[in-house]
Structure formats: structure tokens, C-alpha cells
Amino acid sequence: MGGTTREATMGNYVARAEIDVAAPRRAVWKVLTTNGARPEILFGAEVVSDWRLGSTIVWRGEWQGKAFEDHGRVIELEDREEPWRVVLTHFSPLSGLPDVPENYHTLRFELDEIPGGTRVTLDQDNNPTREAAEHAQANWAQMLEGVKTVAERASR
Template sequence: MDGNYVATSDITIAADADRVWTVLTDPAAVKEFMFGADVETDWSQGSSITWRGEWEGKEYADRGEILEVEPGRRLVMTHFSPLGGQEDKPENYHTLTWTLEDEGGGTKLTLSQDNNASPEEAEHSKGMWDQLVASVKEIAERG
């Protein structure tokens, strides 16, 4: 990739960090906020993670690796989607970093994605992640 632009989305959720963490790691919730994808992983550092789904009538299997796990605080993973049309090689993977911070009885959830090739690509990713973190908020707040 030509650049390393970062897309960042954040939102404040009226739920504690443990509740938000549960949403981030529960397969049923992940399916809901990850655009219908089924997730396969054991959420352990070094483990693989796969998201399988269908996008615009086309089946896909995105993949990555869990890099860091701090329950209730931080989750870092790589992510590659063959739908992007790029070759499956390390320089085409993004790193997704989920950070949870206490914010006045609620939780500030921040999701960042690195390795975007241009400011426009980062802005496109941010738009998608804005929708995703809003879905996490909705799921977490409904209890």
C-alpha cells in the first residue's frame, strides 16, 4: 500500500466496559454488528479469526489473527478481506484496534483501522466503522 492512513471511529456507550466487551466477543452479537458475518475464533492471542458472510450476493471469508487481548480494555487483530481484490499478503492486512475506556459511568469505544492507502480510503473505512460502532452501542445498551 502507498500510505498508512488510519480510520478511527468512536462512540460513548451507556454500559460498562464488561458489557461492551461481551458484545464485542459474543458470536451472536458479532453477527449482528459485523453486517451478518459469522465469526470463528477463540479470542486468544495468536489465534486465527475468520468472518464468513455474504456481501451483495457474494460469499466471503475475511481472516486475520488476534494480536492482543485485554478483556474489558483492548482487543487488537489483523484483518484481510479478499473482497477488496488485493493479494493475500501481509502488507495488504489492516490492524483493527478496539479500545474501551471508562467515561462517566459509560464506556468510550474506539475502533481504529490502519494501513489505508489514501485519505479517501480511510474516510470510506471510517464511514463503515461508524455504522459498526453505532450497532455495538445499540446492542450493548439494550442489555
């Protein structure tokens, strides 16, 4: 699956990555919302959160030889009857920007049932340029490939 970038109405750029996963939505949800590290996902970063509305989330790892600890909060969670959407804020100190709200991204994961599995769509807002959005889209597409690998392996 390819990804696309599109311009948002506020003039910032939104990165979008999508992938189809041959696994049930609950299996994909579990992969997305399980703590710990998997080498296939986010460069093996460790994810730490209790996955409740308002909770903090931390991503720790190493990228291109640099240790990082990104952080954010769970700001939307739709999982009452059938899990399908989680929205997180995200800040990376590797950006070199100050840790202030205007430098945070919003990450919106949506899981839709499709024949044979689940379509995962991830949008990241607040990219200052088209190039930044394209870079983010490539990283998130790689991350979703890892989610696909882990979820499909678990569902066999």
C-alpha cells in the same frame, strides 16, 4: 459521535471511529468478543474465534450481494483484570488484493470508562488513500452503532 481520519507517520491512512455506549465496559467487551452473528453488527456477519492471543478470527457474511470471508489473528489482548483492548489483523478478499501481510489491516479496539458507560475507539491502519480511510471509517462507525445497540439493550 463522529469519527475522524488521520494520516499515520508511515504515509498510510488510519481510519478512526468512536462511539459512547451507555453500558459498562464488560458488557461492551462481551459484545465485541462473542462469536456468532447479530444483524446489527457487521452486516450480520458471523464471527468465529476462541478470542485468545494468537488465535485466528473469521468474519463470514454477505455485503452488497457478495459472500465474503475475511480473516485475521488476535495479536494483542488486554483483559486480565478489566477488559479494555484487543488488537486484530484483518484481511478481506473483497479488496481484490493478494493475501499477503502487507495487505492486512490492524484493527485496534480500545474501551475506556467514561461517566455513564464506555467509549469505544477503533483504529484501522494501512489504508492506501484518504478516500479508502474515509470509506473504512464509515463502515466501522456503522459497526460500532450496532455494538452500541446490542450492548445497551443487554444492559437494561
